[in-house]
Amino acid sequence: MATRHPxxxxxxxxxxxxxxxxxxxxxxPLIFGAGLERSGxxxxxxxxxxxxxRNASALSMKGLSTESYVTQIQELSKDAYSGFVRLDMAAxxxxxxxxxxxxxxxVGAANQIDITVLDEGDGTTLTLxxxxxxxxxxREGQCLPFAHPVTQFGFELYSNQSGGxxxxxxxxxxxxxxxxxxxxxxxxxxxxxxxxxDGSIVKTGSKVVKSVAGFDAHKLMVGARDTLAIVVDVTLRxxxxxxxxxxxxxxxxxWEEPHLNRITLLQWIQRVHTTDYDRAVKACERxxxxxxxxxxxxxxxxxxxxxxxxxYPGDWxxxxxxxxxxxSITDPTQIALxxxxxxxxxxxxxxxPGEFGFL
Amino acid sequence: xxxxxxxxxEAELRELLTPERVISGRDVRRAYDCDAYTVDRSAPxxxxxxxxxxxxxxxxxxxxxxxxxxxxxxxxxxxxxxxMPALGGVVISLKRMTAVLEIDIPNRQLKAQAxxxxxxxxxxxxxxxxxxxxxxxSQSVSTLGGNIAENSGGxxxxxxxxxxxxxLQVTMVDPxxxxxxxxxxxxxxxxxxxxxxxxxxxxxxxxxxxxWVKLTPLPAAVKTxxxxxxxxxxxxxxVSEIIASGVIPAALEMMDRNILVALKAAFKLEFPEGTAAxxxxxxxxxxxxxxxEMAAVEAACLSKNTTSFIVAQDETERQKxxxxxKKGIGAMGRLxxxxxxxxxxxxxxxxxxxxxxxxxxxxxxNVGVANLFHAGDGNLHPxxxxxxxxxxxIEAVIEAGEEIIRKCLELGGSVSGEHGIGVEKLDLMKxxxxxxxxxxxxxxxxxxxxxxxxxxxxxxPDQKGCVEHKKRWRxxxx
Numbered sequence: 001m002a003t004r005h006p007x008x009x010x011x012x013x014x015x016x017x018x019x020x021x022x023x024x025x026x027x028x029p030l031i032f033g034a035g036l037e038r039s040g041x042x043x044x045x046x047x048x049x050x051x052x053x054r055n056a057s058a059l060s061m062k063g064l065s066t067e068s069y070v071t072q073i074q075e076l077s078k079d080a081y082s083g084f085v086r087l088d089m090a091a092x093x094x095x096x097x098x099x100x101x102x103x104x105x106x107v108g109a110a111n112q113i114d115i116t117v118l119d120e121g122d123g124t125t126l127t128l129x130x131x132x133x134x135x136x137x138x139r140e141g142q143c144l145p146f147a148h149p150v151t152q153f154g155f156e157l158y159s160n161q162s163g164g165x166x167x168x169x170x171x172x173x174x175x176x177x178x179x180x181x182x183x184x185x186x187x188x189x190x191x192x193x194x195x196x197x198d199g200s201i202v203k204t205g206s207k208v209v210k211s212v213a214g215f216d217a218h219k220l221m222v223g224a225r226d227t228l229a230i231v232v233d234v235t236l237r238x239x240x241x242x243x244x245x246x247x248x249x250x251x252x253x254x255w256e257e258p259h260l261n262r263i264t265l266l267q268w269i270q271r272v273h274t275t276d277y278d279r280a281v282k283a284c285e286r287x288x289x290x291x292x293x294x295x296x297x298x299x300x301x302x303x304x305x306x307x308x309x310x311x312y313p314g315d316w317x318x319x320x321x322x323x324x325x326x327x328s329i330t331d332p333t334q335i336a337l338x339x340x341x342x343x344x345x346x347x348x349x350x351x352x353p354g355e356f357g358f359l
Numbered sequence: 360x361x362x363x364x365x366x367x368x369e370a371e372l373r374e375l376l377t378p379e380r381v382i383s384g385r386d387v388r389r390a391y392d393c394d395a396y397t398v399d400r401s402a403p404x405x406x407x408x409x410x411x412x413x414x415x416x417x418x419x420x421x422x423x424x425x426x427x428x429x430x431x432x433x434x435x436x437x438x439x440x441x442x443m444p445a446l447g448g449v450v451i452s453l454k455r456m457t458a459v460l461e462i463d464i465p466n467r468q469l470k471a472q473a474x475x476x477x478x479x480x481x482x483x484x485x486x487x488x489x490x491x492x493x494x495x496x497s498q499s500v501s502t503l504g505g506n507i508a509e510n511s512g513g514x515x516x517x518x519x520x521x522x523x524x525x526x527l528q529v530t531m532v533d534p535x536x537x538x539x540x541x542x543x544x545x546x547x548x549x550x551x552x553x554x555x556x557x558x559x560x561x562x563x564x565x566x567x568x569x570x571w572v573k574l575t576p577l578p579a580a581v582k583t584x585x586x587x588x589x590x591x592x593x594x595x596x597x598v599s600e601i602i603a604s605g606v607i608p609a610a611l612e613m614m615d616r617n618i619l620v621a622l623k624a625a626f627k628l629e630f631p632e633g634t635a636a637x638x639x640x641x642x643x644x645x646x647x648x649x650x651x652e653m654a655a656v657e658a659a660c661l662s663k664n665t666t667s668f669i670v671a672q673d674e675t676e677r678q679k680x681x682x683x684x685k686k687g688i689g690a691m692g693r694l695x696x697x698x699x700x701x702x703x704x705x706x707x708x709x710x711x712x713x714x715x716x717x718x719x720x721x722x723x724x725n726v727g728v729a730n731l732f733h734a735g736d737g738n739l740h741p742x743x744x745x746x747x748x749x750x751x752x753i754e755a756v757i758e759a760g761e762e763i764i765r766k767c768l769e770l771g772g773s774v775s776g777e778h779g780i781g782v783e784k785l786d787l788m789k790x791x792x793x794x795x796x797x798x799x800x801x802x803x804x805x806x807x808x809x810x811x812x813x814x815x816x817x818x819x820p821d822q823k824g825c826v827e828h829k830k831r832w833r834x835x836x837x
Contacts, residue, residue, distance in 0.1 A: 099708060206771075210737070215560060219555035271548075274467070275466055318549050
């Protein structure tokens with residue numbers, strides 16, 4: 001059975017059976033995937049987990065002896081992870097099944113999505129890193145249709161938009177600039193293997209692009225921030241690379257900001273009706289990094305976590321680094337249904353508790 | 360149902376609606392005891408025809424208060440028994456709820472009542488160069504609510520996606536009679552995606568009464584071609600070849616020899632001598648892109664030895680090419696008095712193997728079969744034709760259908776591509792999903808429906824109170 005690593009304090013199951021057994025027997029909260037991102041509601045688990053990572057980094061810079069380093073890391077992780085389990089899903093990476101003719105791929109949830117790009121002078125030459133999903137697909141002339149990072153943006157916006165890993169990407173379901181033309185996770189995911197909060201291993205969906213066989217439980221996982229089940233592997237439909245459209249982007253004043261990593265620190269993503277888009281873009285003024293005209297979505301960075309930009313009827317906003325304002329769900333019907341779903345899927349609130357604030 | 364209970368039900372429902380919109384009697388019971396899947400039947404006690412969400416709510420609340428099962432129904436064109444009132448009770452027909460409620464052209468959205476026929480949505484916005492993309496073959500009759508319930512596809516699914524990709528928000532009466540709005544007009548908000556559960560839920564999570572739908576621009580250019588092949592295998596292999604060339608056709612439909620025989624008998628349509636199968640391919644989009652795509656399609660067909668490749672030169676010719684596809688099922692009546700159309704789906708690359716299996720199964724059971732289907736998606740529709748007056752034929756066709764579904768699963772497919780589970784494929788769900796997988800499905804259902812009254816006995820097999828009725832449904836058909 002999977003156990004806590006003696007140094008890092010994380011639990012890293014190596015097979016789905018180990019994961020299932022561990023989840024079944026574990027009584028403590030499990031923090032993983034989206035639960036580690038800064039875009040969810042603030043939770044003590046996230047704070048302590050991120051605190052541990054920061055302290056571990058600082059410790060590694062001190063030039064300690066191995067023995068001393070190990071002892072201090074163990075102390076740090078014992079403190080940080082007391083009362084909950086930091087679940088490490090790294091073992092669930094890898095291409096499981098890929099049939100280019102059918103344009104369907106099955107991949108482990110912990111597989112990296114992105115390509116790593118090297119700028120070789122003209123900014124259009126790509127070097128693909130090994131092991132990523134996009135790398136494997138692009139070799140067959142296919143892709144997941146996120147916008148191409150280098151030729152269309154000039155910098156690595158890409159990883160920020162995708163969520164980095166397959167499972168995390170779909171559980172966050174962040175908007176991206178080719179969404180209107182190519183769809184998003186909800187449209188690409190056709191099947192999953194899950195481990196439920198009671199440890200059961202279940203399958204949902206299929207590996208064909210069109211299926212009406214029962215309820216699409218896999219689609220319920222999209223955007224669920226890993227609070228309903230643990231996604232182990234995902235079956236996705238792919239897209240022909242040569243058909244990948246150029247996004248219809250306008251860049252804002254903040255595009256040229258020297259601290260581009262700020263867009264991952266205090267971020268505001270807003271989607272409005274088409275009829276409000278022009279006004280919304282104008283109103284963002286200097287905060288706007290870029291906007292996608294096709295989906296009427298605007299990406300901004302904020303001066304401080306309390307800052308509010310103009311809102312419009314029917315719009316929605318997601319934030320990063322803004323504490324309780326990160327996710328704001330106010331519709332009472334939606335809240336009631338989410339609570340009901342959570343109580344059915346995770347009755348002891350074991351999976352990333354607090355991720356949505358009220359859940 | 361006992362006479363006094365029946366009388367009371369009719370009287371009380373007539374007070375909630377208006378008398379003429381509550382119908383009953385032997386003819387009504389017969390007309391509403393099934394949808395287009397006629398193998399299983401179960402009669403309702405009464406049928407109601409509400410005209411608004413509030414009226415639907417009133418009926419549902421009455422049913423809940425009196426523990427009477429209720430079943431939503433659109434046009435009754437479903438092909439898996441989804442609208443069959445499995446435990447009797449009240450059929451709530453939305454056929455009077457056909458209004459377009461709001462059109463928002465700048466945002467390319469339209470709101471309509473769920474009983475509106477699919478095609479009417481496109482007709483309402485055609486002058487603005489827009490349409491509602493999901494186009495099941497039944498679109499002139501099938502309703503928006505029915506399309507939502509079954510997550511309908513159609514020939515243009517390959518490029519434009521299924522119904523789920525075109526629904527933004529639904530108004531729904533839940534199984535307890537509460538009115539909910541699920542989804543949002545500005546899509547993608549952070550939350551659980553309940554809309555993806557409701558679309559395709561076959562009317563088991565509640566009754567959708569209204570919906571906001573996405574409108575899609577009509578393409579600037581359309582080119583349609585009909586390619587003939589002298590053998591089935593070349594035709595099925597050509598499907599993969601076309602997709603492999605990087606083209607995403609708007610439609611990629613296949614018809615085999617027996618469909619052509621029926622079309623010739625019914626509509627005097629002629630096809631090249633020796634044709635074993637036809638591919639109907641449509642490309643749409645910007646004119647230059649369409650020209651390039653059609654050239655790639657033609658090259659793919661030639662590589663698979665097409666014997667004839669005709670491209671429609673104008674809209675009249677295009678409609679003529681589509682006639683073969685759209686009238687195919689109807690033409691089957693020329694071959695035999697009874698047709699049963701099955702629905703299965705496999706990975707596209709397995710089409711050649713699967714079709715050969717379908718023919719072998721038909722031969723084994725001594726029934727005729729014709730194939731007319733969405734080849735681009737791998738979604739098969741074997742149409743068995745026979746005379747149901749011959750003893751044992753119905754059973755043979757049902758058995759043949761099961762063998763085909765088992766083969767679909769063996770090849771990595773699914774039990775249903777677009778017709779849904781309904782009651783037809785309840786037992787087959789156990790072939791595709793384990794007990795734990797089906798428990799997951801039940802958990803999804805439980806979010807909205809913990810009771811047994813709302814469209815009972817559908818989708819999930821072996822539900823409490825349903826197993827003992829299966830023989831009655833089959834017996835009622837006889």
